[in-house]
Amino acid sequence: xxxxxxxxxxxxxxxxxxxxxxxxxxxxxxxxxxxxxxxxxxxxxxxxxxxxxxxxxxxxxxxxxxxxxxxxxxxxxxxxxxxxxxxxxxxxxxxxxxxxxxxxxxxxxxxxxxxxxxxxxxxxxxxxxxxxxxxxxxxxxxxxxxxxxxxxxxxxxxxxxxxxxxxxxxxxxxxxxxxxxxxxxxxxxxxxxxxxxxxxxxxxxxxxxxxxxxxxxxxxxxxxxxxxxxxxxxxxxxxxxxxxxxxxxxxxxxxxxxxxxxxxxxxxxxxxxxxxxxxxxxxxxxxxxxxxxxxxxxxxxxxxxxxxxxxxxxxxxxxxxxxx
Ligand SMILES: C[S@@+](CC[C@H](N)C(=O)[O-])C[C@H]1O[C@@H](n2cnc3c(N)ncnc32)[C@H](O)[C@@H]1O
Numbered sequence: 001x002x003x004x005x006x007x008x009x010x011x012x013x014x015x016x017x018x019x020x021x022x023x024x025x026x027x028x029x030x031x032x033x034x035x036x037x038x039x040x041x042x043x044x045x046x047x048x049x050x051x052x053x054x055x056x057x058x059x060x061x062x063x064x065x066x067x068x069x070x071x072x073x074x075x076x077x078x079x080x081x082x083x084x085x086x087x088x089x090x091x092x093x094x095x096x097x098x099x100x101x102x103x104x105x106x107x108x109x110x111x112x113x114x115x116x117x118x119x120x121x122x123x124x125x126x127x128x129x130x131x132x133x134x135x136x137x138x139x140x141x142x143x144x145x146x147x148x149x150x151x152x153x154x155x156x157x158x159x160x161x162x163x164x165x166x167x168x169x170x171x172x173x174x175x176x177x178x179x180x181x182x183x184x185x186x187x188x189x190x191x192x193x194x195x196x197x198x199x200x201x202x203x204x205x206x207x208x209x210x211x212x213x214x215x216x217x218x219x220x221x222x223x224x225x226x227x228x229x230x231x232x233x234x235x236x237x238x239x240x241x242x243x244x245x246x247x248x249x250x251x252x253x254x255x256x257x258x259x260x261x262x263x264x265x266x267x268x269x270x271x272x273x274x275x276x277x278x279x280x281x282x283x284x285x286x287x288x289x290x291x292x293x294x295x296x297x298x299x300x301x302x303x304x305x306x307x308x309x310x311x312x313x314x315x316x317x318x319x320x321x322x323x324x
Contacts, residue, residue, distance in 0.1 A: 148176030255303030
């Protein structure tokens with residue numbers, strides 16, 4: 001902590017005034033930030049890390065750059081800077097990240113949600129507010145939910161949707177569930193392998209940002225702090241995308257849509273996977289950098305309307321589509 005916010009520099013204070021216990025007059029906010037910069041840390045990262053260690057905001061730091069910092073806090077800041085320089089994401093060190101306007105708590109058990117994934121969320125919300133607007137409670141699944149980023153962002157934007165979110169990692173699911181509880185957003189959290197916990201259920205919209213980096217991709221090394229399970233499905237980067245495309249038709253309702261995030265070079269392959277699964281390819285959306293990032297496919301036939309069936313000719317009953 002800073003000596004205390006009330007220990008902010010007092011212009012009337014005599015230079016000979018004793019420092020608060022545990023502080024060294026030479027260790028100030030400005031000095032710690034300058035040291036971090038000199039060691040090569042990004043200015044914003046250094047400011048956010050020091051603010052996190054001291055429990056104060058950036059505005060306080062800017063206004064109190066000559067405030068003394070307790071020796072123990074300076075030590076914790078140095079440790080956090082070293083981790084950041086070793087490639088640990090800032091989001092793990094400060095314990096949170098903003099995604100689609102939501103503040104999500106994160107641990108190293110979950111992938112740090114990327115801005116690219118907001119492309120998928122935006123498309124899903126457009127679909128819910130467009131073609132699915134007539135459904136009082138569209139059924140949505142988020143497969144490989146991690147921190148719950150996609151499920152929570154879609155649920156917040158579209159509270160009438162009934163959302164089920166799946167992850168095979170119990171630790172990830174605990175993070176997602178805690179985020180949902182803290183934000184007061186209702187999502188059904190289920191542990192298991194992709195569609196397995198959703199056996200016998202069909203959805204109007206299935207969303208997924210699965211692991212899609214080849215295990216031998218050299219870029220993976222820079223992501224060493226994030227769970228490998230979240231990043232790569234193994235030697236074939238398309239493995240999880242292929243599994244999802246193959247299984248989706250059995251879990252889509254009439255006109256139901258599968259939307260997949262994928263690597264920027266995987267657009268043609270994912271369109272082919274969706275077509276091979278018998279889905280009508282709706283197209284591919286690009287991320288903010290202009291790379292192909294999300295591809296969607298739709299089960300052929302009319303989109304379910306508000307009075308549409310909950311049961312299917314093969315006897316499947318859609319428990320998720322719980323229209324009142
Ligand atoms: C790329 S991360 C996406 C996390 C989050 N949806 C996001 O966009 O930030 C992929 C997630 O899929 C999960 N996952 C990997 N294999 C899985 C499987 N076979 N079944 C269910 N989830 C799986 C991982 O645990 C991880 O949380």
